[in-house]
Amino acid sequence: MTAVVQPAPVATGQSRYSQLIRPDQVHGSLYTDPTIFAEELQKIWHKTWVFVGHESEVPQPNDYVRKQLATQDVIMTRDRDGEVHLLINRCAHRGLQVCDDASGNSSSFRCPYHGWTYRNTGELLGYPYNKGYGGKNKLELGMGKVPRVASYQGFVFGSLAADGPSLEEHLGAAAGEIDRLVGLSPEGEVSLDAGWLRHRTRSNWKFLAENETDGYHPQFVHGSIFGVTGSPIGALYSDSSTAVTRNLGNGHSENDLRPEFRNFAEPLRWFGTTPDRVPQYVAAMQESYGDDAERRLIEGAPHVMIFPNLFIAEIQVFNIQPVAVGECVQYATAVQLAGAPEMNKRMVSQSIGSVGPAGMLLADDTEMYERNQRGVQMLDPEWLDVRRGLQRESIDENGFTIGAATDETGMRGFWQHYRTLMEAED
Amino acid sequence: MTDPVVESEFASVSVRLDTDGNSVRLRLEDLRTGRVRHLDALELETIIWLDDGRLTQLLDPSHERWRG
Numbered sequence: 001m002t003a004v005v006q007p008a009p010v011a012t013g014q015s016r017y018s019q020l021i022r023p024d025q026v027h028g029s030l031y032t033d034p035t036i037f038a039e040e041l042q043k044i045w046h047k048t049w050v051f052v053g054h055e056s057e058v059p060q061p062n063d064y065v066r067k068q069l070a071t072q073d074v075i076m077t078r079d080r081d082g083e084v085h086l087l088i089n090r091c092a093h094r095g096l097q098v099c100d101d102a103s104g105n106s107s108s109f110r111c112p113y114h115g116w117t118y119r120n121t122g123e124l125l126g127y128p129y130n131k132g133y134g135g136k137n138k139l140e141l142g143m144g145k146v147p148r149v150a151s152y153q154g155f156v157f158g159s160l161a162a163d164g165p166s167l168e169e170h171l172g173a174a175a176g177e178i179d180r181l182v183g184l185s186p187e188g189e190v191s192l193d194a195g196w197l198r199h200r201t202r203s204n205w206k207f208l209a210e211n212e213t214d215g216y217h218p219q220f221v222h223g224s225i226f227g228v229t230g231s232p233i234g235a236l237y238s239d240s241s242t243a244v245t246r247n248l249g250n251g252h253s254e255n256d257l258r259p260e261f262r263n264f265a266e267p268l269r270w271f272g273t274t275p276d277r278v279p280q281y282v283a284a285m286q287e288s289y290g291d292d293a294e295r296r297l298i299e300g301a302p303h304v305m306i307f308p309n310l311f312i313a314e315i316q317v318f319n320i321q322p323v324a325v326g327e328c329v330q331y332a333t334a335v336q337l338a339g340a341p342e343m344n345k346r347m348v349s350q351s352i353g354s355v356g357p358a359g360m361l362l363a364d365d366t367e368m369y370e371r372n373q374r375g376v377q378m379l380d381p382e383w384l385d386v387r388r389g390l391q392r393e394s395i396d397e398n399g400f401t402i403g404a405a406t407d408e409t410g411m412r413g414f415w416q417h418y419r420t421l422m423e424a425e426d
Numbered sequence: 427m428t429d430p431v432v433e434s435e436f437a438s439v440s441v442r443l444d445t446d447g448n449s450v451r452l453r454l455e456d457l458r459t460g461r462v463r464h465l466d467a468l469e470l471e472t473i474i475w476l477d478d479g480r481l482t483q484l485l486d487p488s489h490e491r492w493r494g
Contacts (some may be wrong), residue, residue: 080478101435108485110436115487126486129494136488 017422021415024387028376031204037325044308044421045070046160049170051310051319052076055084055154056191062120065103068321068329069158074146075099076156077120080107084151086158087122088144098143118143153182154190155310173400174252177302181312181335184301186284189338192317194348197355199330199362203369205309205322208330211365212305212313213253213410215245216388221368225360231272236260241405245389248400251307251417253410258299270300270314271346278342301335305410307417316351326373332362386411431457
């Protein structure tokens, strides 16, 4: 049973969320109260830009894949002209789920209940025995559509709000992190077509979003994978690290490990390998980027959490979707760099080791998420602490707030944006 | 040897080259109903040249099969 501890009544002139979210603490009910979850769906998940999938998942005309957008079952389609659409998986007749397969190729979808048939753009093509409707083309109906769909470097986002900031405005500085990832491909392109692992997680989605750039936990939670693999990454998350946690604005944040990698100046150290083991990749990067190839190979891939649900963790991408106040799903896949088969093979095997069914990274995190969800239902203390590093934050040369590698700067940025969205008038 | 099948969650059709006639034809079988249609080379070429809009019209369930 979920216990919800309610804070003291809201003072006059103070919003509910300004009371629940303090600069250094957040209230436990934010993770357990079903009414807050319902409001999040309305004010965040049904409004802002949400990562849904990647164009590479529908490479051919008429390809489709079923995806999740918060609690909505959506079909990502590529029509015969190449345009990508997000349809709501629901028949306009009796509300049946139209597509059942996880993926396929079809120019049209036929509902199995009464045969209503739709183009893969959502338009109603027809229905059997049309005399019952007075003939053909008599109904102004179609499948529901996510009103705004936009892509950035092939990453497809949907917004269930007809109006609002553009995707570019929403991404802001985080777009540059996607560019960094894509810049590790000799062809300047990534694909997310290696297959998604689906991890059901009995935890509120926000624990995941906060954790992704929490540099305080890796040394504790991920000791096993660092130990087994001999990875040098763990050491980057300590008080002596020169890495920084950056609040990128709009709820986005990153652990920027580049200062450490620049100090070592070893190409591919971030990936735990050396150039002699992937010679064709290194040659292809030099061919494409000349002198800048070495910088790219030294600095590596981003570790960025893009609000509310896209986490790029260097070699893999997570798509987080909420299900209920105490449940969410993590979809994880290996990044695939166009023109880099040597790297792609390694990225898949490393991803299996970290986020696969028997992987050692995601399973450890998920244990924390689920224990977090159980713990936060306890009555006392009511608040969670997010003050780490508050006293040593600074502003970087681009105007972003940064903290040390293990500081909770990213979480505070998350809550700042969360509060803005939750307090916004409809 | 079983015939190749073109299928999705919406339909399932087996495909075979039929050489019983004086020139080769394509034999298509709707595996959900057993209905068979043969298409000769000229008919196939016609389908290739069919305007997308015309093909889309044919996908209306009440166009032929469930006309009522």
